[in-house]
Amino acid sequence: MRISELSRQSGLSVPTIKYYIREELLPAGRLTSPNQADYDEQHLRRLRLIRALIGVRGLSVEATRQVLGALAQQQATPHLVLGLALGVIPPADQAATPAQEVPFQEPREQDHAVEALVRELGWQVYEGSPARAVLADTLASLQDFGVALDWTGLLPYARLAEQTARLDLDALEGAPDPLEMAERAVVLTRLLEPALLALRRLAQESESARRHSD
């Protein structure tokens, strides 16, 4: 297809596509005449993934290049594809970073609590996943606000999260291509976030009406 068709199908402007080519996020098309190039489905898939990484995940061009590079270099198992696309696994192994750049931090009480939660759930999750820090921060905030909810109080929420994650993964089954799977994973995970919180608010309201009105 021509670049105008690539633009139409990706929803990105021609100058944006040309910028991504200059930045080597996207390979150039096959030249069919001195000033015309031909693009294929693989270009479109890659462009859609770039759009998701930059537009939905909010990555920089440089970080996007790293993720795309890691996806291309490694034996891209579906698990690795999802981890890289969603930012669970950093594109470059953090262990390669010199030690002085990652100062050692004494684990907080809440980090141990998150470890206990993950162990209790039997979850196989990356040691350095940013989501762990979010959970530890939440436990600290709840404590600051005097709310008596520790990691065991998060357990039933985590069990529901398991079911939510199963729905998410079901929606990715049958993606015909790793790039498409990565794109769908980013779009579905991120775009559904506000919707899941909105559903919880509405469900709270309905449950409150059910319990309290008579």
Place this chain on the structure above:
Amino acid sequence: MRISELSRQSGLSVPTIKYYIREELLPAGRLTSPNQADYDEQHLRRLRLIRALIGVRGLSVEATRQVLGALAQQQATPHLVLGLALGVIPPADQAATPAQEVPFQEPREQDHAVEALVRELGWQVYEGSPARAVLADTLASLQDFGVALDWTGLLPYARLAEQTARLDLDALEGAPDPLEMAERAVVLTRLLEPALLALRRLAQESESARRHSD
């Protein structure tokens, strides 16, 4: 208790407490001498709710005053308390606003989809709840990104949200006072939001490892 003790127990500085008194969010204490006042448990509860509305929900002083006013004026049933605290129900009835200030908007296709979702679930939810617009926006974004997920695709997520909401409401049972219930509702609902999303991420990762690694 003295203001210093009120400060210690609320975690708010004495100048902040005095500011809230000047702004009439908090009633003044009972004077025990010309420059000393006494505060009771009710002051502390109200102060904690103010802290949650301003510090967690991010309301302005003016909006906080309106919520507190509405809580005090009306027959505060638990359902109303929760609706006001969480912002589902506006403190002043929107119907009282002159029509020209709320321009009529043609419902989008997505608004009808959200209506169908709510009806299918049998949820009793406020017509003007901001969460409905969030759902409609999400459906529109998914469509823009070419994701084949319509309102029926949100149904299983909504069923899980119902269970999450039951856990939330369980945590509010037995609050001894409407002010405390309102505070806990704000703190639990808002502070758990990032944690719920983090649990989903971790659960996705673990589920992906389970399905895809061998």
